[in-house]
Amino acid sequence: MSRDEAKAVVLAVLKEEFGIDSDVSEDQVLDDSVGIDSLDRLNLIMKLEEELGEPTGEEIQIPDSKTDGVETLGELIDLVVEIMSE
Numbered sequence: 001m002s003r004d005e006a007k008a009v010v011l012a013v014l015k016e017e018f019g020i021d022s023d024v025s026e027d028q029v030l031d032d033s034v035g036i037d038s039l040d041r042l043n044l045i046m047k048l049e050e051e052l053g054e055p056t057g058e059e060i061q062i063p064d065s066k067t068d069g070v071e072t073l074g075e076l077i078d079l080v081v082e083i084m085s086e
Contacts, residue, residue, distance in 0.1 A: 001052075001084035007077045013047050014073075026074030041067075052084060060084075 014020040018035055030036050036044065045062050053060040062083055070076050 001081060003077060003081050006080040006084065009051055010048065010073070010077050010080060013044065013051055017044065017047055024073060026072065026077065028073045029071050030073060030076065031071075048080065052080065 011020075011022045011024075014024070015022060018040065020034055024034070028034060030041065030044075045067055049060045049062055060083065062079070066079055066083070070079055
């Protein structure tokens with residue numbers, strides 16, 4: 001998956017689930033300032049796993065150990081690219 005494809009998926013989930021506009025900066029921290037608390041972060045990861053696995057029917061798992069250090073939109077996009085290239 002290319003970075004642009006990953007960005008499109010992440011932005012679509014953020015818009016659908018949290019109402020976050022697609023013009024958000026990749027430097028934006030995904031926290032209470034954009035309406036995402038710790039429970040929302042878990043839901044975001046689960047929704048991404050669903051969306052990423054849907055086209056192929058595969059079960060995609062994003063381990064907690066990989067999401068712990070993710071704070072910004074750009075870091076989340078990079079993580080999706082990494083997971084999808086494994």
